[in-house]
Amino acid sequence: KAGVTQTPRYLIKTRGQQVTLSCSPISGHRSVSWYQQTPGQGLQFLFEYFSETQRNKGNFPGRFSGRQFSNSRSEMNVSTLELGDSALYLCASSLGLAGVRQETQYFGPGTRLLVL
Amino acid sequence: AQSVTQLGSHVSVSEGALVLLRCNYSSSVPPYLFWYVQYPNQGLQLLLKYTTGATLVKGINGFEAEFKKSETSFHLTKPSAHMSDAAEYFCAGGTASKLTFGTGTRLQVTL
Numbered sequence: 001k002a003g004v005t006q007t008p009r010y011l012i013k014t015r016g017q018q019v020t021l022s023c024s025p026i027s028g029h030r031s032v033s034w035y036q037q038t039p040g041q042g043l044q045f046l047f048e049y050f051s052e053t054q055r056n057k058g059n060f061p062g063r064f065s066g067r068q069f070s071n072s073r074s075e076m077n078v079s080t081l082e083l084g085d086s087a088l089y090l091c092a093s094s095l096g097l098a099g100v101r102q103e104t105q106y107f108g109p110g111t112r113l114l115v116l
Numbered sequence: 117a118q119s120v121t122q123l124g125s126h127v128s129v130s131e132g133a134l135v136l137l138r139c140n141y142s143s144s145v146p147p148y149l150f151w152y153v154q155y156p157n158q159g160l161q162l163l164l165k166y167t168t169g170a171t172l173v174k175g176i177n178g179f180e181a182e183f184k185k186s187e188t189s190f191h192l193t194k195p196s197a198h199m200s201d202a203a204e205y206f207c208a209g210g211t212a213s214k215l216t217f218g219t220g221t222r223l224q225v226t227l
Binding site: 004031033035042043044045048050055056058090092094096104105106107108109110112 | 150152157158159160161162165206208213214215216217218219220
């Protein structure tokens with residue numbers, strides 16, 4: 001079974017631009033979570049989508065948004081990019097079984113975003 | 117607030133020596149704990165997880181961790197380090213949809 005895939009793997013943008021990152025979960029997984037990884041702040045939770053609805057949200061400004069499609073694929077968008085948005089963005093998927101809180105999240109390789 | 121603390125941002129061991137990476141969690145973290153490993157320019161790979169049941173959890177690549185509720189700890193160990201174990205290790209806690217990560221420990225393995 002194929003793992004979590006993320007595209008693109010690398011991206012360079014300039015301040016003020018916007019960017020869209022894509023994540024395809026493992027087949028059959030319905031929950032997709034996004035994380036930002038930076039040297040200074042470590043791994044931080046952005047948001048989680050399940051059945052096309054945002055179910056959880058971290059402490060990030062409104063410039064960070066996401067969505068999920070009916071096939072469980074997810075995109076995240078960052079508008080008005082700032083230098084501090086340079087990071088590795090990781091996507092993780094899990095089955096999303098109702099009432100099962102201790103499922104495992106499987107991570108993709110990440111998209112490395114550099115903002116100049 | 118939920119928190120996961122990893123003691124030691126860098127750990128260096130000799131090949132063949134015991135690996136011990138420390139992780140403590142706050143009591144507000146749901147008792148679902150994970151260790152992930154990250155190799156350079158890659159995503160996170162699950163090493164092992166504790167959910168319920170046996171407190172000694174065995175994972176991949178010879179790693180294991182023991183859940184100690186009284187000490188709020190979930191330390192990762194491996195009896196004998198291998199050069200290929202050099203990577204960054206993250207302890208995490210939380211539910212399926214939202215994990216709280218520690219700051220990571222970079223493991224260096226020397227000859």
